[in-house]
Amino acid sequence: MNSLRTATLRFANLATSATGALGKRDFTRSLWHMTKKPAAGCNDHVTVLNVHKPSINCTCGCNIHTKCERELVEFLTEEIVAERKVQKGKTVPSTLDGFSVKLNGADVELTKQTDKEKVVISFNVNHSVDSEEEPEINPNADKPDLGEMRSKPQFEVDIIKGSSTLSFTCSFLQGEAQEGEYNDVFSIDEMAIYDGEWNDKVYAVAGDVLDGYLYDLLVNLLEEKGISQDFAEKLSDLATAHEHTSYIALLEKLSKFTTGAK
Template sequence: MSGLAKTIFRLPSLMGLTNGMRSTMGKREFTRTLWHMCKRPEDRLGVVGITNPSMACKCGCGGRHVHTKGERELVEFLTEEIVAERKAQKIKTIPTEVEGFKVKLNGAEVELTKQTDKEKIVISFNVNHTVDADDDAEIDPSAEKGEFAEMKSRPQFEVDIVKGDTTVSFTCSYLQGQAQEGEYDDVFGIDEMTIFKGEWNDKVYAVAGDVLDGYLYDLLMNLLEEKGISNDFAEKLSDLSTAYEHSSYVGLLENLSKFTTGK
């Protein structure tokens, strides 16, 4: 079942709260402090002054000087932020294929599809509210104070294995923390599993992964691995999601800048 058709209840997490912390805190504090130091008395009225106007207005108003002080500050900050975020992008171009799965992008939705003679496998997820600091990233002792660990996107994702008119569907999510001794080192786990004919609807029975028989759970994880959804694939899926989420964030900043300048 697709991510759009199937309703998934998700618990709130710190991911949403950390999603906005992309620049270092030191940079944000310095930027705000710098603006307060540069204030002119007439700016406190809330409108940009027109003394000694320049036709090359940095906010993009074309020399009309009709923007408020808040808009000017926002646009100048966005200009610097966009440059910084583009510089931080590790993957500049989103791949069109991952491990034989064709990638399709639609807003915040991502879909990967692999078609064979016997079956079709569809993996779908949404990049919204999926970013958190990479807990596994090594901390560089030489890094400047205030720097954050790398931001990683680890979305909950659907895996649909379709044969004819029947679909076996898994809802999966990334596991947090290090595996304890004697435990499997799985990167992801099964949250829910169901099987249905035709289109999914909310009358279809589904079972939670944590109540499945342990041996059955292992067999289902083996099945997913045979279909190409392995630990290695899950890591690459996270890399894809991270790159696309970051690209979407930069696009949001650019659209906000255009909206503010009236372009």
């Protein structure tokens, strides 16, 4: 299942620094922003923004923004710059190990076509990011370490031959493997096979009830098609890059929405 980014972590991401590897977001401002009293005229609840008196000190000259809106835009301006520095110009590649990459909003699709079959990998980066470590948040700390933020979305693998499709639903495994366990990056959640288009009537079997040997053979089959454990790591890198780019775009849209810019 997709990991949910907690409200605390997402709030923390709105105050991140420009240091660290791709996807790692530390605070640019300390957590005292979470506990300090709001400025005069700025209520905690967004729903009351429309009753605030316009600020006469609005720097953009429009003279219609509230104090809260102006402070939000000022913060977003700094935050967008910081996030772009963390991103360091990294973009989603157009191909990945023989798969062509197509982006459509939060959706990502990778396709590889041969004479005999087509392999399609698809996923959505929404709600796919979580910290690799549980952070210890200290309100008195200047820059709490939130750990590395990576996107690990649930993904679908469709192996298409003619009108028939062998479909797998896969998820990234959380945590490190214990002694004696396989060091797998992902697991098979579900498998189905069907003709034509998928519908709710198609029978699917959960991966955890499959015969163990059959499960291993299916994992080997995926690896033969290019979906190995190493490839899954690269898939997570791609998803992380796209999620981060989408996150920056969201901040930019929020800033424009607040200022009323087109």
